[in-house]
Amino acid sequence: MAKHLTWIKRFAFALLYIGIWATVSPAQGFCPQRIAYIEENALSKLTLPTMRQIYQDLGCSSKFIALPGRRALSSFNQGQIDAEAFRLTLVEEKYQRPFLRSHHPVLQLYSYLWVAPDYKETDQRPFGYVKGILWQEGYAKGKRFSAFHNTTNLLKAYNSGKIAGFLASGTAIRLKTEKNVLSPPPIAFQQVHSAPLYHYTQEGYRKFIMLFDQHIEKHKPFAEISEKMQVPAEKSRLITN
Structure with missing residues (x-):
């Protein structure tokens, strides 16, 4: 009888354990x-x-x-x-x-081709885009663009004059301009994407x-x-x- 009660207790504990995890698992x-x-x-x-x-x-x-x-x-x-x-x-x-x-x-998302204020159509410098951002990859394909691994490197290239402009969203560049990160502040040359x-x-x-x-x-x-x-x-x- 004692063994039978012990078995029942173990079974009840097992049910309680399962019940606890049954309530946790769906939440997880x-x-x-x-x-x-x-x-x-x-x-x-x-x-x-x-x-x-x-x-x-x-x-x-x-x-x-x-x-x-x-x-x-x-x-x-x-x-x-x-x-x-x-x-x-x-x-x-x-x-x-x-x-x-x-x-x-x-x-x-509203995205633009941004250019330096002194940009001329005769400018031979490439534009920049970031790898892995699909709309940028699609727009840059077959055009005079150089790829960068991230936005930080892209903007460094712009600030140093290595590229004539770049692709980026309106919000991103508005924030960078407000923080004086970009020199000179670029101009939104053309809206190239909205989605x-x-x-x-x-x-x-x-x-x-x-x-x-x-x-x-x-x-x-x-x-x-x-x-x-x-x-x-x-x-x-x-x-x-």
């Missing part, structure tokens, strides 16, 4: 744990505090990891990260795993994406940033060579 599975964002990127730095706050509001204590654009993509494809803070829909043809995209865009940026996760986070969308729709946390995204451009012609 709800949250993407590792979220990538593009390193040395002004827009990432600007939006990251807001993205962190959204995750906290949804009950997630996730880790945000800075990676180069291409590394973030390969890490997503290898299952090493669970989400990307924001990407253009261009990324979808690069994903090799099932994914989920937020229904509502995080931001509307929504979405939050992406691996396939298993459908409930999270649903609540993420509800939060975005209700609180509009990126509204103030979005208002600063667009700037007037000087020209309307394409740079074709």
